[in-house]
Amino acid sequence: MTSGVVDAQAIDLRAVQRQVDAALEDFLAEKTRAAADRGHPPEVVQTVRDFLAAGGKRIRALLCVVGWHAAGGDGDATSAVRVAASLELFVAFALIHDDIMDDSASRRGRPAVHRVMRARLGEDERAERLGAGGALLVGNLALxxxxxxxxxxxxxxxxxxxxxxxxxxxxxEVMYGQYLDVMGTGRGADDVEAALRIIHYKTATATIERPLQLGAAVAGAGEATMDVFTRLGLPLGEAFQLRDDLLDVFGSPGGACAPGLSDLREGKRTVLLALGLQRGDEVQRERLHHLVGRPDLGEREAADVRTILQDTGAREHTERMIAARYNQVLQVLDGAGFPQAADHALRGLAVTATRYTS
Amino acid sequence: MTSGVVDAQAIDLRAVQRQVDAALEDFLAEKTRAAADRGHPPEVVQTVRDFLAAGGKRIRALLCVVGWHAAGGDGDATSAVRVAASLELFVAFALIHDDIMDDSASRRGRPAVHRVMRARLGEDERAERLGAGGALLVGNLALxxxxxxxxxxxxxxxxxxxxxxxxxxxxxEVMYGQYLDVMGTGRGADDVEAALRIIHYKTATATIERPLQLGAAVAGAGEATMDVFTRLGLPLGEAFQLRDDLLDVFGSPGGACAPGLSDLREGKRTVLLALGLQRGDEVQRERLHHLVGRPDLGEREAADVRTILQDTGAREHTERMIAARYNQVLQVLDGAGFPQAADHALRGLAVTATRYTS
Incomplete structure (x- = not known):
């Protein structure tokens, strides 16, 4: 994944992803059969299958299996793959509920689940409320x-x-992080610390640390390995989220990932935005407050916001924060003494997570 | 509970309830401490504690512990009590989410959780959406x-x-039942079978059969016991729900439970309503369709509905359905051969569940 050279010692991450997807597919195929047997509506399982099929980087699942290898896991990976698959259903749950809470229109290039449910209800005047209810239940089932x-x-x-x-x-941890995000209207959008605290719970722990530790636990790892993954989780999780925030607003240099409007329209309280507000002069700050969070934000206004985030140095500072965290990750790995294949895979995933361009 | 005589062989259901409540209280006290240690907002745990403290008959928890006794459980009941407590947190989750989906104003005599969250957000224009989001997350945590x-x-x-x-x-099963309830707008309100199918999943299985089986499983019960509980679950669950529907609309004869407006305003598709629609003449049917489901339904209109449900014989027929199911329950118990104390407790709970007046 990080080099073109095939290494017999290396962990084949594509193969791992195929195993995880197969585990999910088998599990949900069984759910489809059971639903048919019991007269349950088939569209519930189908909605979850469609959601998983629509994409997702399966980063948590990969980290889980790599964590298993790092802790000495060898031979039959069935249990580790199953736990990895479980993480992807957990992600589906969290995103389906997220989209209800934000009333997001789309996810992974398709209509969000509550919008699909709403459309299913047709002309019913209660379609919006009931559609959200249907999606809530589908999300619960995924959990x-x-x-x-x-x-x-x-x-x-x-x-x-x-x-x-x-x-x-x-x-x-994820629920508390989201609760802080949803109910934390008291704090200012220019609070970098608060933005990092939300990353801590929503991303660092749930996306990096816990998946690695779960895989390690399946392999029977001790506290030393768990501790390495804790020290890895925060810098890698922060770098991952900061990159995600940059990609959402600016896209990727090569254009593989187009700049978008979703974070800006939603008014997502990112570190990037907090830095722009902190570093901007009065005019720039007012302009950001005026534009960010407007659901009808257009391309021209978005370009304005990008210019401010560029001119204030917020973008560059975010890049530097990512680089610093990436270096921390390498330092932790240098001292970890993991088996070579797992070490190699973790370094590859660190690159993927912090520099990916799609 | 069913007689004033103290019996050394009897299961003290009040003591069981105290044990379950203590298990919940210990667990949540630990969650309160952990939240304080980690800087999580304290109101999340407090909201769940308040919800549990506000009432609830703990019928699932009691059935779970009685199921444990019925399957020969004896001595240390710690595990059975903990599983029973788990059921009550599951109920809290289901009701908190239910209230979001219905936008119910109150639950157990207090404002519904999403209304509490909304109020917490004050003047924020997004308070309704964010409050529902906060409650969604509190419900998820309860699960x-x-x-x-x-x-x-x-x-x-x-x-x-x-x-x-x-x-x-x-x-x-509960999620599928609720999904059917929320998304099943296609079927008519006069469909008794559909109303019974929703009871099957929402009540019979989750309220009666599974709690009994869970307790039995903790005691290591075999298939024969599980099968008795399956045969008990449907009639007892249906009777329980039919009684609940009657109490909601008509209150209890002694007045301990006042007739209410909630099911009628919500347009809940009960067997009682389906029977009224099936048995009414054209004028009565039109009147029911016109009134039931109006959020602003007043006392006078509710009295009209009650008269129709009475005159069409829907109320009496529902009472007969309850009696028939109660008799089925007794027949199943007659053939079950459970230990005397468990048998006695189950008969008592069957009375409580189908004839209770508060």
Whole structure:
């Protein structure tokens, strides 16, 4: 993935992704059969399958399996792959609920689930409320199925408690992070620390640290390995999110990822925006406050915002924050002493997560 | 509970309820401490505690512990009580989400959680959407904590898979039942079968059958016991729900439970309403269609509806349906051969569930 050379020692991340997708597909195919047997509406499972098929980088699943390798996991990866698949259903749950809360129109290039449900209800005057309700339930089922995948992962009895504990901790952390995000209207949009705190719970822990630790727990890892993953999680998670924020606003240099309007229209309280507000003069600050968060923001206004984020140095400062965190990741890995294949894969994923262009 | 005589052999259901409440209180007190340690907002746990403290009959928890006794459970009931407590957190989750979907104003005599969250946001113009989002997340946490209680119930390893399987099946069934309820706008309100199908998933399985089976699974019960609980679940669950529907519209004869407007305003598709529509003449049917489901329905219109449900015989027919199901329950119990204390408690709970007046 990070070089063209095939290495017999390397972890084939594409193969891992195929295994995870196959585990998800098998599980949901069984759910489709069960729904037919019991007279449940088929569109619920289908909605989850469509959601997963529409894309997603499966980064948590890959980290989970790499974490398993890093902790010495070898041979039959079935349990690790199943836990990895569980993480992807958890992500589906979180995003489906996120889109309801934000009333987002689309996700992964398709209409958001609550919009699909709303459309299904046709002319019903209660379609908006009921559609959100239908999507809420589909999201809940995705979470429940994530737990079911975990419950049926055939974990070694002695490791089960640790895996469940990590999973439960992850879920709780993400919910608290989202709660802070949703209900935290009191703080200013120029609060870099607050923006980083939300990243901490929403991304660093749930996207990086916990997936790595879950894989490691399946392999029976001890505290030293868990600790390395904690130290890896924060810088890598922050770098990942900061890159995501930059890509959303500016796109990627090569144009593989087009600049978008969604974060700006939503008024997402990113570090990038907080830096722009902190560093801007009065006119620039007022302009940002005026434009960011307008649902009808157009291309011309977005270009204005980009110029301000560029001129104030907010963009460059964010790039520097990413680079600093990437270097921290390398330092942690240098001292970790992981098996070569896992070390190699982690370095590759660190590049993918912080510099990806699509 | 069903007689004034104290019986050394009897299961003290009040003591069971106290144990369940103590397990919930201990678990949530720990969550409060953890939130303080980690800088999470304290109001999330507090909201769940308030919700549980506001009432609820804890019928699922009681059934779970009685199911444990029925399957020969004896001695240390800690695991059974913990699974029972988990069920009550699951109920909190389901009701908090229900109230969001229906935009209900109140629950258990207090403002519904999304209304509490909305009020917390004050003048924010997005308070309605964000308040629903905050409540959604609190509900999700209640579900996640239900799972955590289960994961830490110290179940015997050989029984864990069965307990998890039953719990996962229950969650899925309830979600499908609610999905049918929310998205099933196609069917007519006069469809008794459809109303019974919703009861099947929302109440019979989740309120009666699965809680009994979960307790039995903790005690290591075999298939015969599970089968008895399946045969008990449907008639008892239906009777329970039909009684609930009657109480909501007509109150209780002694006046301990006042007749209300909530089901009528919400247009809840109950068997009672379906029977009224089926049995009414054209004028009565039109009147029901006109009135039921109006959010501004007043006392005078509600009295009109009650008269129609009375005159068409819908009320009496519902009472007969309850009586028939109660008799079925007794027949199942007659053939079950449960230990005397458990049998006695189940008969008591059957009375409570189908004839309760408060």
């Amino acid at each position: 429940m199925w994530a737990q079911e995948l975990l419950h049926t992962a055939r974990l070694e009895p002695g490791r089960q408690r640790l895996v469940h504990g990590l999973f439960d901790a992850m879920l709780e | 996640m904590w239900a799972q955590e209680l289960l994961h830490t119930a110290r179940l015997e390893p050989g029984r864990q898979r069965l307990v998890h399987g039953l719990f996962d099946a229950m969650l899925e």
